[in-house]
Amino acid sequence: MAETTSESLGGIGQSVKRKEDLRFIQGKGKYIEDFYLPNMVYGVFVRSIFAHAKINSINSDAALKVPGVVAVLTEKDLAGVNLAWMPTLAGDTQAVLAGEKVLFQSQEVAFVVAETQAAAVDGASLVEVDYEELPVVVDPFKAMEPGAPVLRTDKEGQKDNHIFTWEAGDKAKTEKAFQDAEVTVSQKTHYPRCHPAPLETCGCVVDHNAFTGRTDIFMTSQAPHAHRTIFALISPFKEHTTRIVAPDIGGGFGNKVPVYPGYVLSAVASLVLGRPCKWIETRSENIQSTGFARDYHSEIELAATKDGKITALRVKTTADHGAFDAQASPSKWPAGLFSICTGSYDIADAHVQVDAVYTNKAPGGVAYRCSFRVTEAVYIMERAVDLLAVKLNMDPVQLRKKNFIKPEQFPYKSTTGWEYDSGDYEKTMNVALEAVGYDQLRKEQAEKRSRGELMGIGISSFTEIVGAGPRKQFDILGLSMNDGAEIRVHPTGTVMARFGVKSQGQGHETTFAQILAEELGIPEADIIVEEGDTDTAPYGLGTYGSRSTPVAGAAAAIAARKIRDKAQKIAAHMLEVSEADIEWKDYKFQVKGVPGKAKTMAEVAFAAYTAIPDGMEAGLEAVTYYDPPNFTFPYGTYICVVDIDSKTGEYKIRKFVAVDDCGIVINPMIVEGQIHGGLTEGFAIATMQEIRFDEGGNILNGNFMDYMLPTAVDTPHWDLDRTVTPCPHHPIGAKGIGESANVGSPPAIVNAIVDALSHLGVTNIEMPVSPWKIWRILHEKGVA
Amino acid sequence: MSTVNVTVTVNGVERSAEVEPRTLLVYFLRDHLRLTGTHIGCDTSNCGACTVMLDGKIIKSCTLFAVQANGKSVKTVEGLAENGKLHPIQEGFKEEHGLQCGFCTPGMMLSALELLQKNPHPSEDEIRWGISGNLCRCTGYQNIVKAIQYAADKMAKGEA
Numbered sequence: 001m002a003e004t005t006s007e008s009l010g011g012i013g014q015s016v017k018r019k020e021d022l023r024f025i026q027g028k029g030k031y032i033e034d035f036y037l038p039n040m041v042y043g044v045f046v047r048s049i050f051a052h053a054k055i056n057s058i059n060s061d062a063a064l065k066v067p068g069v070v071a072v073l074t075e076k077d078l079a080g081v082n083l084a085w086m087p088t089l090a091g092d093t094q095a096v097l098a099g100e101k102v103l104f105q106s107q108e109v110a111f112v113v114a115e116t117q118a119a120a121v122d123g124a125s126l127v128e129v130d131y132e133e134l135p136v137v138v139d140p141f142k143a144m145e146p147g148a149p150v151l152r153t154d155k156e157g158q159k160d161n162h163i164f165t166w167e168a169g170d171k172a173k174t175e176k177a178f179q180d181a182e183v184t185v186s187q188k189t190h191y192p193r194c195h196p197a198p199l200e201t202c203g204c205v206v207d208h209n210a211f212t213g214r215t216d217i218f219m220t221s222q223a224p225h226a227h228r229t230i231f232a233l234i235s236p237f238k239e240h241t242t243r244i245v246a247p248d249i250g251g252g253f254g255n256k257v258p259v260y261p262g263y264v265l266s267a268v269a270s271l272v273l274g275r276p277c278k279w280i281e282t283r284s285e286n287i288q289s290t291g292f293a294r295d296y297h298s299e300i301e302l303a304a305t306k307d308g309k310i311t312a313l314r315v316k317t318t319a320d321h322g323a324f325d326a327q328a329s330p331s332k333w334p335a336g337l338f339s340i341c342t343g344s345y346d347i348a349d350a351h352v353q354v355d356a357v358y359t360n361k362a363p364g365g366v367a368y369r370c371s372f373r374v375t376e377a378v379y380i381m382e383r384a385v386d387l388l389a390v391k392l393n394m395d396p397v398q399l400r401k402k403n404f405i406k407p408e409q410f411p412y413k414s415t416t417g418w419e420y421d422s423g424d425y426e427k428t429m430n431v432a433l434e435a436v437g438y439d440q441l442r443k444e445q446a447e448k449r450s451r452g453e454l455m456g457i458g459i460s461s462f463t464e465i466v467g468a469g470p471r472k473q474f475d476i477l478g479l480s481m482n483d484g485a486e487i488r489v490h491p492t493g494t495v496m497a498r499f500g501v502k503s504q505g506q507g508h509e510t511t512f513a514q515i516l517a518e519e520l521g522i523p524e525a526d527i528i529v530e531e532g533d534t535d536t537a538p539y540g541l542g543t544y545g546s547r548s549t550p551v552a553g554a555a556a557a558i559a560a561r562k563i564r565d566k567a568q569k570i571a572a573h574m575l576e577v578s579e580a581d582i583e584w585k586d587y588k589f590q591v592k593g594v595p596g597k598a599k600t601m602a603e604v605a606f607a608a609y610t611a612i613p614d615g616m617e618a619g620l621e622a623v624t625y626y627d628p629p630n631f632t633f634p635y636g637t638y639i640c641v642v643d644i645d646s647k648t649g650e651y652k653i654r655k656f657v658a659v660d661d662c663g664i665v666i667n668p669m670i671v672e673g674q675i676h677g678g679l680t681e682g683f684a685i686a687t688m689q690e691i692r693f694d695e696g697g698n699i700l701n702g703n704f705m706d707y708m709l710p711t712a713v714d715t716p717h718w719d720l721d722r723t724v725t726p727c728p729h730h731p732i733g734a735k736g737i738g739e740s741a742n743v744g745s746p747p748a749i750v751n752a753i754v755d756a757l758s759h760l761g762v763t764n765i766e767m768p769v770s771p772w773k774i775w776r777i778l779h780e781k782g783v784a
Numbered sequence: 785m786s787t788v789n790v791t792v793t794v795n796g797v798e799r800s801a802e803v804e805p806r807t808l809l810v811y812f813l814r815d816h817l818r819l820t821g822t823h824i825g826c827d828t829s830n831c832g833a834c835t836v837m838l839d840g841k842i843i844k845s846c847t848l849f850a851v852q853a854n855g856k857s858v859k860t861v862e863g864l865a866e867n868g869k870l871h872p873i874q875e876g877f878k879e880e881h882g883l884q885c886g887f888c889t890p891g892m893m894l895s896a897l898e899l900l901q902k903n904p905h906p907s908e909d910e911i912r913w914g915i916s917g918n919l920c921r922c923t924g925y926q927n928i929v930k931a932i933q934y935a936a937d938k939m940a941k942g943e944a
Contacts, residue, residue, distance in 0.1 A: 017878055017879065017881075018878070018881065020886065021877065021878040021883060021886075022878070023886075024883055024886030024889050025861075025864075025870070025874040025877050025878055025883065025886075025889060025893070026821070026861065026862070026864070026865060026870075026874065027819070027820070027821015027822070027860065027861035027862045027864075027890050028821065029821075029886045029887075030820075031820075031823070031887065033814075033820070033823075033824065034814075034820040036815075036818065067785060068785075118804060118806070118807075197921065198885070198887075198921055199823075199825040199831060199833060199885070199887040199888050199919065199920070199921050199922075200823070200825065200885070200887045201825070248885075248886065249885060250823070250825075250885045250886070250887030251884075251885040251887060251921045251922055253921070282827045283825065283826035283827045283828065283831070284827055284828075504885055505884035505885030505886065505922045506884070507884065669881050670881065672881075673881045673884060673922075673923060673927060674884075676923055676924035676925075676926045676927065677884060677921070677922045677923055677924050678924075679924055680923075680924030680925070681921070703826070703827065703828050704826040704827075704828045704830035704831055704919075705828045705830060709830075709831075709919050709921070711912075711915075711916040711917075711919065711925075712911075712912040712913075712915045712916050712918075712920075712925040712928065712929070713912045713913055713916045715912075715924055715925050715926075717926065718924060718926055
């Protein structure tokens, strides 16, 4: 018999081809829009044309005359069943349909239900809404001025547009450090409002069966269990009779974490009509009304010694949360994990303050491929380090190395309270410097400058905090952030495993099978992974914030080890030795010191159902709910090289080296794919994406014509490498990789562009950095 | 609502349906023929998730009325594999990890098919231009390029 190895099993570290792909490449994936239930109706929204307006009346008469239109639901209908408002993930309330007034353009005003989608669209176009315009607040700073119109008149006691103030770190000590500082730098910057825009929009099909009392909700959900609990908390639907199924999802990136009015209205329509109701957003609706990301206006300051030791960090942020505070954030952490902004650096003192504000914009504040505001934190810190380097006339590499947390300092307690798990930042940075040829590039840059050519090198050596999160600190709406795994080993040695997280393209069906293959000694081909159906999967809070591998991946390993514990007892019985004489070696249960005497997991599995020892229960199954003891802290160094046309401001990323350390890698092929995708989204954010508004709160780029996504031609080639520093508290040493590249790349790109212009006195350019912005600078400086 | 009969040869089979005249080809394929491999990702003809082949040329099926395809021939992702054997482009996407969520994949593969029919040995740059009408949010395109190169190599060997 051939030797069993990790490679033969498709275990950890193997680039196993994905199990998911066969259905997708043949057009047989099943996404939400692919659900067609018998007797189904379709819902379409009437949306507000104004950003802030009183609703005097809604007239549905003409809409109801359209052939095929079945019903027009308004706020009054919802109020009757106590569903006009719903809680947001941040603990605020959000209008399901606007009642007295609308608070942002494209807000949901009425829901037209019809026999066909086309008839619903026809009906929606004929609903007459009488609006009375109110003063619009777009700028979050103006929103906080005395006399600004108060937007949330629905909230008792709300006297202004302020949502919360949140602080971390020691204010007094930080102030003292700044007073004593030899050098300080400061920069105001705006991380623009952008949108995750997964290629599939949001949608659902709700099927309430009045006869069985059961409700099936098929929906684009990154967190089906959490969504079912929320449904049960806010609606007549009970948790035991409601089944949420998240089918194949066409990308999420945080956009499919919140509960949207369309889900609630489809449920109401199905309940009222006794028919399945389908709701699928258009792209424009998706960009204009669902969870945006970022929109952080920050002022960052660094204090340092003259020789470049950073002594303190101070950040003051105004966060534009839109009309409802619907950001996805753990309940005790309203600015998420933003206080990770000390980054990869050993800084004695820091103080961070975030003030969140209501404006007449769509709600959201979801992560866009980012773990709860880590992206904003990393951006400001990596920009600030470059500012300091310019001020001190130090190489940005040397400055970073001087301030890195050293390998021997781990586990490292940061001044804002985080305990970093592991890292060797300098080692990883050196791999990147070598790969890009840093010293040579600096020489080339000097030569080019002397000829008037513009070239820049940008560095980002970021640290993330992912894998939310430890139960003692973290919950969403009171729900602990642990995640379940359930494993069944069948008599013939094949495995069914189910999880509470939900892949949206990350490849869980493959990677989780690999973890189990490694732990159980069963080939990955004999393991099937299922997610997304609350009827069958164990409870969990879903996939976002790079938490699937840190939390559910850990659950997979722990559950597998429970299986192994029981299997070892059965193996001992089969081999007629005591359990203590058995060891798990070479993916088999072996009698110690007798190599030929062994049982495979498949042999044990058969016995578990046919020949169990006396006093033992039959079967070979396990369930685990994993409560992570800490976050994980993936990190990396990215280096971007840009060439800028000095006459036009057009620029090209000539080379981009990304060296990541996400701990143990389960599937290198998939990890690289995640990094490619994250880098491309980071590139998009840095160079082209911003949701813009005029003074009237009108969205200026609410569709794919105007909100830019990079094409294959725009996107640079990515050069990847990695180091491996295992996570000490994770059962297989993994840290998570989904978001690192999107978090780490924007500052590398902006730093490169600013670096190319630094000799002209340029210290900052706001994202998205367009050739136009660069040209204007070059023009002002007399270069172009 | 008046309807009109539309007959299209889809993946080699003649298919008919009574549709509203305003029905777009993509809805004809999806809602009427239940060929749901062709996806809808935007409402401005930008994303290319709905790309199919019409009489041998790729088009965005959200930008064409079904009646405009009447009497013509359409190839969708469901018609790529033949006699139970994956097309080299499909193989390439699997082998080179050219997909993640899979939503753009059908349209992307149809664009690749036209590209390789016109240009069997494309450079990386030509591949990137060839798929520039198809947006992908997951992969960053790099592995899609490799997938198409894989298919080009395989198809070239097949010719030899």
